[in-house]
Amino acid sequence: MLWPPAVDLYSDTQTKPTAAMRRAMAAAEVGDEQQGTDPTVNGLCARVAEMLGHEAGLFLPTGTMCNLVAVATHTSPGDAIVTSVDSHIVRSETGGAAAYSGVITDLLTGDRGRFEPEAVAEALAPGNAYRPWPRLVCLEQTHNFGGGTVWSPAQYRAVADVAHRTGVPVHTDGARLFNATVASGTDPGVWGEPVESIWIDFTKGLGAPMGAVLVGDRDFIEAARVHKHRCGGAMRQAGIAAAGCLHALDNHIERLADDHANAARLAEGISQLGVGTEEVETNMVWIDVAPAGLGAAEFLERLAADGVRMSRVEERVRAVTHLDVSAADVETAITAVGAVLAELP
Ligand SMILES: Cc1ncc(COP(=O)(O)O)c(C=O)c1O
Structure with missing residues (x-):
């Protein structure tokens, strides 16, 4: 696995505080x-x-x-x-x-x-x-x-x-x-x-x-x-x-709309590659990789080798967009999923 991942879709808990947030924290009255x-x-x-x-x-x-x-x-x-x-x-x-x-x-x-x-x-x-x-x-x-x-x-x-x-x-x-x-x-x-x-x-x-x-x-x-x-x-x-x-x-509230747009684009790009995605309502994309003949764990491992991190709950794969994921990162992730699927026999 490449670490840190180039694109981290594991969870929206993976954000790092921005420089402006750190400044606000340092200046806090306590x-x-x-x-x-x-x-x-x-x-x-x-x-x-x-x-x-x-x-x-x-x-x-x-x-x-x-x-x-x-x-x-x-x-x-x-x-x-x-x-x-x-x-x-x-x-x-x-x-x-x-x-x-x-x-x-x-x-x-x-x-x-x-x-x-x-x-x-x-x-x-x-x-x-x-x-x-x-x-x-x-x-x-x-x-x-x-x-x-x-x-x-x-x-x-x-x-x-x-x-x-x-x-x-x-x-x-x-x-x-x-x-x-x-x-x-x-x-x-x-x-x-x-x-x-x-x-x-x-x-x-x-x-x-x-x-x-x-x-x-x-x-x-x-x-x-x-x-x-x-x-x-x-x-x-x-x-x-x-x-x-x-x-x-x-x-950081209004900008959540960007995360939702990124999740919708990710789902669109991935579903065009032949795996199923559940309907996206906010910042989560749940993916069913079974149609590609692949288990979730193996899919995640192969994807991580290409620098893209997602998570799984049993056989459902989850990708979550957030503050530290750009529209370009989403395209990188779609390309990486395509590469994993292309490697399959
Ligand atoms: C729906 C929901 N509730 C509660 C929690 C727990 O939050 P925390 O990680 O701050 O303990 C999470 C964390 O992922 C969550 O997704």
Whole structure:
């Protein structure tokens, strides 16, 4: 494998902070985040809460910790949470919700991560002496393993309405929320307003090195702060990191449209080479290399030898565009895929 890869489509987590972001971080005014006196962190939390239409925000090191803390705040051990079968909470957080909060998951299938309100209504049948009580519905916008898919505002609200009718709160994993706002031309409040808690990640398309902000009402955030501390997520001069996040909010949202255009071009170029791609909605291209008579692992290995890095989930190959991938890089990647396929017997 060539390292570093010439074109890194492994994930949008692979961005490096820009020179301007590093300057903003170096100049940050800082305090003690753990004691609530870091002005840059406080400014970031207030700004994200306002963007998403909530009262308060909590700065956490990672998105995984946002999900962990939010599930713990909404539930008690033995409760059930309702989410999609391939949500990040279920597939990629090493069972954190079960290990830390003691919840069981009730898993819904649907259209690439998006399920119907009727399915939620069924899952929210009340608990009893046998059946665990469903206490939380978890959504993901965009949906990663669904394919970077975007919920429509109507379906998202319909699902939240069903939950609320049975008194169950809704939590949204917004690791890539701004990919959804840019792709659908919606305001962030459209996704914040219908749910009790939601968070955004700064380390994906927004290109910051660390940080995520979880928002909700004041009581929820105060309860979440206890879990944050318990998990070891309370920090000190975290304003350095928060300054990178503020810089991302100012400079890296609108440009996500470039990532979406690059992903669409990548899918078009690759599908013309005879392998299948799933429909692209944001910055992810999911590729099925089986029609070329090749396993995903072997495909990735051959591609890496040509300097192009992608990832895989089982037999699905994933390519993600981001801040450090140019339109020219996309053409390089298409050429490399063509070369791998041309080498096959
Ligand atoms: C949908 C989704 N949720 C949560 C996370 C976790 O975020 P973090 O890497 O900041 O812990 C990711 C990371 O890839 C993700 O894709």
